[in-house]
Amino acid sequence: MRHLSALLIGMVFGTGIAISGMANPAKVLNFFDIAGTFDPSLVIVMFSAMFTAMAGYRFALRRERPVLEASFSLPSTNLIDRPLVLGAATFGIGWGISGFCPGGAIPALGLGSVDPLIFVAAMSVGIVAARTWRRQGAKAAPATA
C-alpha cells in the first residue's frame, strides 16, 4: 500500500514537473536571465505549487497521523546556520550553470535525452562526496555538531 501510494504520488509529481516545463533547462535558465531571454514561467510554477501545498497542508496536518504512517516526520530544526546558507548558495551556482535542480532532473530521466542522466550521475557523486566530507568534519570537530 505504501509503495503503491508512493508510486502514484511520484507520478503526479513527475507529470507536474513535465507539464510545467521545469524539466527543461533552457526554460529554467531563461527565468534567471532577466537581462536577456526572460521567460517568467518558473515563478508561476513555484507560486502555484506553493499555494496549493499551503492550502493542502492545513488540511493534511489537521489529522492525528498520516494515513499510512504512525506519525508525521517534519523537519524540526529552525536553525539558520552556515551550512544552510553556504549550501543553498552553492546549490544556486550549480543550478545556474546547468539549469537542472534535483526535482527538475529526475522526471527528465526517462525522456530520451542523455543530459539528465549525466546531471543526475554527477549530482549523485556530489551528494555522496559531501556526506563523506561532512562525516569526517563531524569526527574532527565533534563540539560544533
Added chain:
Amino acid sequence: MTEFTPLAAAFGGFLIGLSAVLLMLFHGRIAGMTGFVGAVLPPVASDWSWRAVFLAGAIAGPVVYSMATGNVIAIDEPVSKAMLVVGGLIVGVGVTFGGGCTSGHGVCGMARFSKRSFVATCVFMATTFATVFVIRHVFGA
C-alpha cells in the same frame, strides 16, 4: 528563446503542490527531492525502498503522460556536457549541506512557513540569478 507558458506553468505547479499535499497526507513527509535522491544513495536510508518507488513514479509519470497525450516534453540543454557535470557536482554538494532544493525548501518549506526554507530559497534564487548573469552577460556564453 522559450515561450512564456502561464497556463501550463500554473497547472504543472498545481500538480507539484498536489503531490506535496498527498505525500504529507499519506506518508507524513516533505516532498523534497534532495531527501528522496539522498535516501537511495549509499549509505542508503532505512526507508529507502518506498522512496525508490516514488522516484520511479516521478520518472515514469512524464513518460506515461507523453505517450498518452502525444505531447513531446522538451529538454534543451544549452550548456556543454562538461559544464553539466560541473553543475551536477556543485548541485549535489550544495543540496546536501543546504538540506534541500527547490522542491523541499522552495515549495514545501515555504508552504510550511519555515524560516530556514525561506532563507535557503532567497539565497539560492539570488546565487542562481547571479550565476546566469555572469555566464551569459559577463562571459557572454
